[in-house]
Structures are given as C-alpha cells and as structure tokens.
Amino acid sequence: MxxxxxxxxxxxxxxxxxxxxxxxxxxxxxxxxxxxxxxxxxxxxxxxxxxxxxxxxxxxxxxxxxxxxxxxxxxxxxxxxxxxxxxxxxxxxxxxxxxxxxxxxxxxxxxxxxxTSVSGAAYGMPAIATSVELAGHLFVSGILKTSLDAWENVRNAVAEIDEIVAPFRTRRTRPVRFDVFAGSAEMIPQAQDEIFKAFGDECPVFSAVLPFARDSMVEITSLFAEQGELIALPPMSGTMEAIARHVNFHGDQAKKSGKQIARLDFRYPPGGEASVRQLFDSIHLSHPPACVRFPGIGSLAQTSEYGISGFLA
Structure with missing residues (x-):
C-alpha cells in the first residue's frame, strides 16, 4: 500500500x-x-x-x-x-x-x-448473520435504526444489541468495543450513555458523524468476548500529534504484556487522506499493523479532529 x-x-x-x-x-x-x-x-x-x-x-x-x-x-x-x-x-x-x-x-x-449464533433473518438482515461466534468472541453486525426520532433510534439500537448478546452473557463476558456511526453529533453522547447503562461505563466506544440519509439515523456495531484474546485500543480524538502519542504509548504497553497492536481504525476529516501517511510516519511500532481508514468527523464543533481506535491481540 x-x-x-x-x-x-x-x-x-x-x-x-x-x-x-x-x-x-x-x-x-x-x-x-x-x-x-x-x-x-x-x-x-x-x-x-x-x-x-x-x-x-x-x-x-x-x-x-x-x-x-x-x-x-x-x-x-x-x-x-x-x-x-x-x-x-x-x-x-x-x-x-x-x-x-x-x-x-x-x-x-x-x-x-x-x-452463526443468531441468524440475520431474525433481525431483518437475511443476507448476513446478526452475530457470529469465533474463537471465544461474539461479533455483532451493525444495528441500523432509521426512524425520524434520533433518541428512539439510539435506545432501540442499544436495546437490540443487549437482546442479541443476552443468551451468551456470563460473568466473564466483556464488551471489547462499540462503534457508533451517527447522523448528527448530538447523538454520540446519547449513544455512549445508553451503552454505558447497558454494558458498564468502561466500554470502549469509537464514534463518527457520517452522511446518513437523515440526521436521526444511527448504526452501532459491537464485539464481545468471553475468553477471547482481542482487546480494544482505547478510542480517542484529537490532533495528529496526540493520536501518534496515544498509539505509541499503547503499543509500548501492549508489548510489555505480550500483545501487539493488530489493527488501527483511523478517522480523519473529509479530504484528509494524506494524513494516513502522516500517521504511519509518526508511529514507532516494531511491526506496523493493519489500518482501516475512513473520512468522518467526531463532533460538529471540531471538524478538524482525528480519531483512533483499533485492536490488540
């Protein structure tokens, strides 16, 4: 690449x-x-x-x-x-x-x-699975809500994820990461609050405001683990310099525990494709990970900010 x-x-x-x-x-x-x-x-x-x-x-x-x-x-x-x-x-x-x-x-x-643990047909997604199990992890498809009521969409999406995951939850089950894609910045804190209420206030939540057909729409995807190895790179937003420091710090911490950053998820402002190369040049990892990148914003007040999350394994 x-x-x-x-x-x-x-x-x-x-x-x-x-x-x-x-x-x-x-x-x-x-x-x-x-x-x-x-x-x-x-x-x-x-x-x-x-x-x-x-x-x-x-x-x-x-x-x-x-x-x-x-x-x-x-x-x-x-x-x-x-x-x-x-x-x-x-x-x-x-x-x-x-x-x-x-x-x-x-x-x-x-x-x-x-x-496949829950069929897609059960939740209106006949072409895919609603959730699948793999190596001690439960991967849940993106739950999309499209009504005109943004708050209702957020509540219903989180409630649906809770319903999907409920049969597989044990005392050892932990949420690895949530991804919240919303039509408006105002929905992001609402979604985080609902996720924290349902799954605990230590859930990593990576978010972006994207050009949905309506500002009230939201899609939330999630990953859970019982005995799985995957851990989320703590999500954060900020300047490129702050993003690089965050990645380098957690890369060093992961190495001490025998893990590596396996994938970075990088959100950059629309039109900022060149920042992907800047990110690569700014991180100092012994093995560069895979990188998923996409344009989006974190909030309407800070349209130039960058966002990062990812997975450690």
Whole structure:
C-alpha cells in the first residue's frame, strides 16, 4: 500500500486486513459495482494465500460513497462469501474522495471457522448473520435504526444489541468495543450513555458523524468476548500529534504484556487522506499493523479532529 501499512496482519490466530479500496487512482475510476468486486477479490486473495476460506471470516466493515446500491453490493458479496453469509457485517456511507466508491476491511481467523449464533433473518438482515461466534468472541453486525426520532433510534439500537448478546452473557463476558456511526453529533453522547447503562461505563466506544440519509439515523456495531484474546485500543480524538502519542504509548504497553497492536481504525476529516501517511510516519511500532481508514468527523464543533481506535491481540 502507498502509505506502507500492510494489507494483512496476523497475530494471536487472527487475520486483520487494512482497508481494501475498490480503486487505487491509477486509472479511470471503474463503476462502483466493479469496485466492490475488486475489494472482495483482494480480501479473498488474502485468505487464499493463507490457505483458509471464507468460513473463517467473522466480520466485514464496508465504507461506501453511497448506500443507494446496497442491494447490488450484497449480491456481489454473495458470490464471494455465500448467502446468507455466515459473518457479521457493517456498512456505512462516508465522504470518500471523488471516484472511490468503496473500501472494505476484514477480520478472520487462521484456524477456526465462524459459527452463526443468531441468524440475520431474525433481525431483518437475511443476507448476513446478526452475530457470529469465533474463537471465544461474539461479533455483532451493525444495528441500523432509521426512524425520524434520533433518541428512539439510539435506545432501540442499544436495546437490540443487549437482546442479541443476552443468551451468551456470563460473568466473564466483556464488551471489547462499540462503534457508533451517527447522523448528527448530538447523538454520540446519547449513544455512549445508553451503552454505558447497558454494558458498564468502561466500554470502549469509537464514534463518527457520517452522511446518513437523515440526521436521526444511527448504526452501532459491537464485539464481545468471553475468553477471547482481542482487546480494544482505547478510542480517542484529537490532533495528529496526540493520536501518534496515544498509539505509541499503547503499543509500548501492549508489548510489555505480550500483545501487539493488530489493527488501527483511523478517522480523519473529509479530504484528509494524506494524513494516513502522516500517521504511519509518526508511529514507532516494531511491526506496523493493519489500518482501516475512513473520512468522518467526531463532533460538529471540531471538524478538524482525528480519531483512533483499533485492536490488540
């Protein structure tokens, strides 16, 4: 990749991919559907190179220029991952640079296959799984709420996640991370409050304001673990300098406990694609991790801020 983050990074039995773009800018931009095929092809090649198949995939994260061609994207995904595909999935629209239609990232396991724990059909997602279990983790698909009432959407999304996870919760079950994608900045603290009430006030919550069709819409995805190895890189927002210090500090701390940063999730202001290279140049890790990157904002008051989270394994 041009920014030097690796396409794939494996640690602790897991395989993480960076964002795979459907178009690299080296030619006239292909159609968005052709870009879907290309990004899935790149992910599948990473699996083939490691002699594993699509059943080892637990989660796909999609960042698209529009959700208007969602049905067509799902049809293309089915040719690679089956239908219904036994994985959790998230898909949100972002302000990609002109010509880029989609990027996609993947989490898979090198040895184990994911197992559907709750079917997608049970929650109106017939093409995917609502949740899957893999290596002591429970991956939950993005729960999308679209009513005109923002507060109702937040409450219902968190309540639905609580309902999905309830059969699998034990005293050892812990939330690894929540991702909140909202149509307005005012929804972010509301979503955090609801998550803290339902799952405890130490839950890592990574958030972004994105261009949904309505400001009241929200999508929340989540990951839980009982005996799993994955830990969230604590989310934060701030300047690039603060982001780099945060990553370097937690990279050093992880090394002391025998872990590594496996994937960075980097939110940058729309139009700030060059900051991905700046991030790479500013971190000092012995093994650069995979990097998922997307344009978005953290709050309307600070549209220039950056955000970071990720996974340690």
């Amino acid at each position: 041009s920014d030097s983050f690796p396409d794939f990074f494996s640690v602790g039995g897991f395989l993480f991919s960076s964002s795979m773009p459907g178009w690299d800018g080296s030619e006239m931009a292909p159609s968005v559907l052709e870009q879907c095929r290309r990004t899935y092809t790149q992910l599948m090649q990473g699996l083939i190179d490691r002699k594993i198949d699509a059943r080892h995939v637990a989660r796909l994260d999609h960042y698209t220029a529009s959700q208007s061609w969602l049905a067509e994207r799902q049809q293309i995904r089915a040719t690679f991952f089956g239908e219904p595909c036994g994985l959790a999935s998230t898909g949100v629209a972002v302000h990609h640079p002109a010509g880029l239609g989609v990027t996609c990232a993947m989490i898979a396991h090198l040895e184990r296959q994911s197992v």
